Amino acid sequence: MxxxxxxxxxxxxxxxxxxxxxxxxxxLDLAPWYHQMRAENPVHFDPDFTFFYGAKGGWQLYxxxxxxxxxxxxxxxxxxYLPTTGDDLLGASIFATDPPRHRKVRALVxxxxxxxxxxxxxxxxxxxxxxxxxxxxxxxxxxxxxxxAAPLPCLVISHLIGVPKENGPQVTLWTKTLTGDPTVIGxxxxxxxxxxxxxxxxxxxxxxxxxxxxxxITDLLQAEVDGEKLTxxxxxxxxxxxxxxxxxxxxxxxxxxxxxFIQRPELQAHLATHTADLPxxxxxxxxxxxxxxxxxxxxxxxILLRGQTIKAGSLVNLCLAxxxxxPAAFPQPDVFDINRDNSKILSFGHSIHYCIGSILAKLETxxxxxxxxxxMHHIRVKPGATIVxxxxxxxxxxxxxxxxxxxxx
Numbered sequence: 001m002x003x004x005x006x007x008x009x010x011x012x013x014x015x016x017x018x019x020x021x022x023x024x025x026x027x028l029d030l031a032p033w034y035h036q037m038r039a040e041n042p043v044h045f046d047p048d049f050t051f052f053y054g055a056k057g058g059w060q061l062y063x064x065x066x067x068x069x070x071x072x073x074x075x076x077x078x079x080x081y082l083p084t085t086g087d088d089l090l091g092a093s094i095f096a097t098d099p100p101r102h103r104k105v106r107a108l109v110x111x112x113x114x115x116x117x118x119x120x121x122x123x124x125x126x127x128x129x130x131x132x133x134x135x136x137x138x139x140x141x142x143x144x145x146x147x148x149a150a151p152l153p154c155l156v157i158s159h160l161i162g163v164p165k166e167n168g169p170q171v172t173l174w175t176k177t178l179t180g181d182p183t184v185i186g187x188x189x190x191x192x193x194x195x196x197x198x199x200x201x202x203x204x205x206x207x208x209x210x211x212x213x214x215x216x217i218t219d220l221l222q223a224e225v226d227g228e229k230l231t232x233x234x235x236x237x238x239x240x241x242x243x244x245x246x247x248x249x250x251x252x253x254x255x256x257x258x259x260x261f262i263q264r265p266e267l268q269a270h271l272a273t274h275t276a277d278l279p280x281x282x283x284x285x286x287x288x289x290x291x292x293x294x295x296x297x298x299x300x301x302x303i304l305l306r307g308q309t310i311k312a313g314s315l316v317n318l319c320l321a322x323x324x325x326x327p328a329a330f331p332q333p334d335v336f337d338i339n340r341d342n343s344k345i346l347s348f349g350h351s352i353h354y355c356i357g358s359i360l361a362k363l364e365t366x367x368x369x370x371x372x373x374x375x376m377h378h379i380r381v382k383p384g385a386t387i388v389x390x391x392x393x394x395x396x397x398x399x400x401x402x403x404x405x406x407x408x409x
Contacts, residue, residue, distance in 0.1 A: 028387060030293075030396075031334055034322035038062040043308040049317065051296050052179060052394040053082060053090065054187045058296070058315035059308075064326035064346070066305065067318045070297055071350040074098050077297035077316060079353060089198060093237035095245070095353065102352065105230065108223040109238060110356055112160060112216045118360050121156075125364060128155050129371040137375055137407040141382060144401040148368075149254040150247075156364055157246030157357075161239055162204060162215030170200075175244045181391035194240070201239050205232060216242070242357070250361050252291035252397040253282070254368055259387070259401060260285050260336060262379055267338070272373040281338040282365050283345070288336055290321040290347045293396050320346045321396065376405040 037044065043066065047057045061067050070077040078098055082091035090096055094105045111117070132152060136142045154168045154175075163171060177185055177193040204217055212218045220235045230238075261268040261281070271281055295318045303310040310316060323346050325333040330340065348355035355361070372379075381387065382402035390397045 028389060030321065031325050034062060034319065034325050038322060038326060042066065043306045043310075045308070045314075050181070050183045050393065051315065051317070052182065052392070054182045054190065055081075055296075055315055058317045059299075059310050060317050060319060061305075062319050062322040062326075064323040064329035064344075067320060067323035067346060068350055070316065070318050071295070071346065071353065074352060076300055076303065077318075078300050079297060081296050081298040081315060089194060089233060089237040090241055091237070092231075092233045093241040095241050096237075099352065104226065105234065105238070106352075106356070108220065108230070109216075109242075112219060113356050113360055115359055118363055121159075121360070122363065122367065124159075125156070125367045126371065128152060129368050133371060133375060140407050141402070141404040144258060144403050145251065145255055145398060146400070148372075149251045149258075149401070152254070152368060153247045153250035153364065156250075156360070157243055160216055160246075160360075161242060162208065162213060162217040163243070167200070171243055172247065175247045176390075178240075178244050179248045179392055179395045181393055184391040197240050197243075198236055201236055202232070205235055245355070246357050246360075248395045248397065249291040250364060252289075252395055253286060253361065253365055255398055255401050256289040256291070256396065257282055257285035257365065257369070258372070258379065258403070259381075259398070260288060262381055262403070264336065265378075265380075267336075268373070268379060271369070272377065275370050275373070277338060278366050278369050279362070280342075282362070282369065283342045284336060284338045284340065286347045287324045287330065287342050287345045289396055290324050290345075291396055292347065292349075293321045293392075293394060294319045295349065295353075317393075320349075375408055377408055379403055379405040 042062045044060045046060055049058050050056050079096050080098055082096045094102055132148050136147055150172050154172050158168055174193050174197050182190055208217045209221055220230055297316045299310050299312055299314045299316055301312045327333050329344055348358045382404050385402040388399045390399050
């Protein structure tokens, strides 16, 4: 290892030395780490890195060009990295499959996230945001994550899939476990969570088979791919993946965006009166603090990259967050600029695995901040609060974000 890095294990464990000081895992700004790795070890094998599903040891890619290439070349960097047997069902989902199967199944799931379908949710989304926020306004304070950022995306994705509203809190707990750091949570809890989610969703699948409804579970049960129906395992895997991808990442986006706006009071005030600029500001937040920090892949052949040989079968971690802060792609990447060109950001992925729910996530976050900034002014972190990141090698998120504000009811 070059430079002054002393440990490059999983994000939940890492510490590094800067000016002879040890920075703990709770550090919020990972940009210095990414810049250092990009400069000194842009392609590096970390034997201690632990992926979200428990696998250990993987190559880390940090530059924009390398990450984008790996996302684009599915024949070299396969998405089929997960086990396909045992308790972990995610290996059967569309996010962990390659063409041609991936194209067929994705076409079915994409129907539930079409622009026309999503646009019909706009009025409903405004209602959900107001219902969550209104009871909290009088007090002038809240834990933003537990009160708003976590329940909103859970309500939205559960509504689409067909999960009863009352099961939302349990779904949130499950998804946080599945996206957490296995070195902290433990693989026994991970697999137990997978079994509990599977049992719960299997019951819903059985119910929809008997009594179809207007939801994604019913659509998946009735769908056919070249005359072939999806298996129960594929439906289960798809629902579990969508619940995780549609809740944790949007929670992260909402939370980090608010924190970034809090740190920039002038921008916060501007957005409250210029809501047309919200999409630009939210996209810059998406680049600045990518909700999905990295995506795993498996090398299908030996690859010589920047002087390093990645052997066939090796796991590769594509650091999306580092790519989004690469000055070669984004000049002055550490400057938060809502007017920059963000057309190249990789926060939603790239190529065939570009996020299915991106349109929904953009609508959801825009409406959420329209409502928040209409009723909450001068938002700031509650005095004395410490912002701590949630241990995860997959999703950048906070454990809590206590805020105070001036309500405008």
